[in-house]
Amino acid sequence: MDKDKIHKQDKVSEDQNEAISEESAENPDIEDADIKDDQKSSEEDAQPISVEEKYQELEDRFLRLAAEYDNYRRRTRKEKEALYSDSITDVVCKFLPVLDNVDRALETADKCENSETIAFAEGVQLIRKQIEEVFASLDIEEIAALGETFDPNLHHAVSHIDDEDKDPQEITEVFQIGFIRKDRVLRHSVVQVAN
Numbered sequence: 614m615d616k617d618k619i620h621k622q623d624k625v626s627e628d629q630n631e632a633i634s635e636e637s638a639e640n641p642d643i644e645d646a647d648i649k650d651d652q653k654s655s656e657e658d659a660q661p662i663s664v665e666e667k668y669q670e671l672e673d674r675f676l677r678l679a680a681e682y683d684n685y686r687r688r689t690r691k692e693k694e695a696l697y698s699d700s701i702t703d704v705v706c707k708f709l710p711v712l713d714n715v716d717r718a719l720e721t722a723d724k725c726e727n728s729e730t731i732a733f734a735e736g737v738q739l740i741r742k743q744i745e746e747v748f749a750s751l752d753i754e755e756i757a758a759l760g761e762t763f764d765p766n767l768h769h770a771v772s773h774i775d776d777e778d779k780d781p782q783e784i785t786e787v788f789q790i791g792f793i794r795k796d797r798v799l800r801h802s803v804v805q806v807a808n
Contacts, residue, residue: 698797701751706799709792715741716790748792756791758784758802767791769801779807 719741722734748754756767763770763782771788779785784804791802 698794702794702797702799705748705751705753705792705794709800712741712744713789715744751794753792753794753799756793756798756802758787758791758804760784763804763806767793767798767801768804768806770806771803772805773808774805776807781808783807 715737718737719734722730722737725731725734758768761768761784762780763784768784768791774785776785783806784802785807786805787802788805789800789803792799
């Protein structure tokens with residue numbers, strides 16, 4: 614008897630489940646409505662966000678984005694300046710041996726006596742002057758050396774002499790001119806120093 618009763622209850626539950634599934638198949642909006650109701654109740658449990666809080670959040674995001682863009686702009690500007698400076702340095706350093714040869718030509722030109730060689734010497738002097746103008750436009754200067762006190766940051770000593778007439782660490786001779794651009798040494802002056 615109990616078995617028959619249980620069997621009947623199971624049959625009734627199966628019939629109810631089939632009816633519900635047929636109803637939901639015929640009207641799928643019922644399930645969606647149930648899901649939406651569940652979502653609404655969970656959203657109501659969470660604190661509602663006010664308009665001011667949304668505004669504040671958007672303003673904070675905007676300010677962070679603006680700051681990131683400003684940092685990016687500054688960083689790229691610095692990178693461009695560094696790249697430009699490095700490019701100038703590379704080109705000038707490769708050009709310095711040519712300048713040394715022009716200086717050697719000028720030393721030889723000083724010994725010229727006839728009119729043809731004097732005209733040649735004047736042409737070499739004009740070339741040297743033009744190189745100096747280009748260097749000046751790029752903020753490149755010769756490193757002062759002769760008669761100055763030896764500075765290992767600017768000068769490279771290759772020989773020493775004993776001379777009581779000179780101050781200690783005074784540069785007595787320059788073998789190769791050094792160049793500097795702003796605070797960056799392009800080439801050290803090669804010098805002789807008095808002990």
